[in-house]
């Protein structure tokens with residue numbers, strides 16, 4: 001009996017009840033992709049037409065969305081527990097979403113940088129320049145990571161000044177050329193930055209290495225997130241304390257600041273991350289947790305407002321589900337969810353405050369709706385129950 005938790009990063013199922021506070025009333029990552037695809041606005045050389053997710057459909061994903069947005073999908077039965085969850089945490093960012101699903105909602109306010117130019121306080125950038133022995137910095141604004149390297153990449157290569165930017169999330173991001181600036185040097189600079197932004201309550205410092213030249217740049221898979229540790233022990237810490245195996249796939253290690261994350265497996269791209277998940281399913285011991293983050297949905301399609309790419313990524317994920325299902329052992333529980341929204345049809349390039357799906361199957365589960373949950377923490381509580389761990393401080397189990 002194991003638990004397998006797969007996070008489709010940014011796959012929201014509709015504006016949260018508190019979306020107004022985030023300017024996100026009407027956002028709906030899934031709903032807007034369905035609509036765009038049906039209208040032929042998600043066509044690309046690789047895919048076309050309406051969104052086809054036959055396996056997720058059988059697991060109640062569309063029904064969970066219909067129920068939440070108040071659409072009558074008819075009476076059909078499904079093979080999974082399905083529903084949505086509201087977020088208790090104050091931010092619509094990746095660590096908040098993941099920590100909450102692991103039983104620790106973020107009830108304090110993160111620090112954020114203002115939408116002014118320059119966005120960073122002068123003493124912060126001065127200290128970074130001095131301690132990092134830099135000629136200067138570029139950027140110093142809110143930006144989309146791909147747009148800013150396209151705009152400033154050449155100047156960065158000429159001057160050696162790293163590109164420093166933020167977003168609506170609590171992040172301090174540093175982009176630099178992997179070859180001319182150097183990856184190790186970028187990581188070392190991020191370590192310096194981590195200490196400098198700690199007093200400002202910033203959730204993450206992110207290294208954003210890229211390659212290329214003459215205005216044509218590509219980010220590499222060597223992104224590295226330096227997150228502050230969760231404020232309280234999460235499900236992962238409790239697993240580790242109890243001597244249970246944890247296998248963290250993709251960004252999970254970084255998101256939890258390597259607290260209780262056990263064996264960390266990295267891979268580039270959703271399909272390679274699913275391969276790593278399948279490999280873990282084949283070997284994980286009884287009582288273990290496999291925790292996977294599929295980052296492409298967010299990083300490559302949500303933030304990039306690429307509807308066709310998002311639709312294709314969903315279809316590719318859907319196609320891996322039969323394989324996952326047939327690899328399960330007796331008593332294994334699989335939960336599919338997300339950490340926030342990132343509606344590819346929404347203005348700007350930031351996340352959107354949305355409910356997330358909860359789809360749970362395996363472990364002799366009889367399909368039924370679990371409705372609208374009050375917190376992502378219901379996921380962690382259900383996993384704790386399933387694996388026979390003591391209850392967590394937050395969350396209500398949706399298992400019998």
Ligand SMILES: O=P(O)(O)O[C@H]1O[C@H](CO)[C@@H](O)[C@H]1O
Pocket residue numbers: 094143144145146166167168169170171173206208299303349
């Ligand atoms: O635009 P890019 O660099 O992808 O950055 C995005 O990714 C960050 C972390 O997930 C978010 O804060 C957002 O800024």
Ligand SMILES: [Mn+2]
Pocket residue numbers: 009010093094298339340
């Ligand atoms: Mn995320």
Ligand SMILES: [Mn+2]
Pocket residue numbers: 010094298299303342351
């Ligand atoms: Mn993101």
